[in-house]
Amino acid sequence: CCADVALATARGLELLLLKPRRLMNLNGLSVASAAEIYNLRPEDIYLIHDDLDKALGKVAIKLGGSARGHNGVRSCISALHSNEMTRVRVGIGRP
Numbered sequence: 001c002c003a004d005v006a007l008a009t010a011r012g013l014e015l016l017l018l019k020p021r022r023l024m025n026l027n028g029l030s031v032a033s034a035a036e037i038y039n040l041r042p043e044d045i046y047l048i049h050d051d052l053d054k055a056l057g058k059v060a061i062k063l064g065g066s067a068r069g070h071n072g073v074r075s076c077i078s079a080l081h082s083n084e085m086t087r088v089r090v091g092i093g094r095p
Contacts, residue, residue: 054091
């Protein structure tokens, strides 16, 4: 699926950590491929990404929603045909 993958267990939960090795605008292809291989629904996915509109280091968690101009998120929404993944937005601030 063109990504680095790690399997882990935390507090009794099985976790799949995926770091796509594609260009940001194509990350959704890796996420969708992994979702198919590991039988994951969009609701099972936590998408961690940067957010210019949040102060550096601030974190926000949100279920669903639009890509808000983030091309990597847009790619994931498009490839999964759903926006129902949980998004973990990590603030990087504006330059």
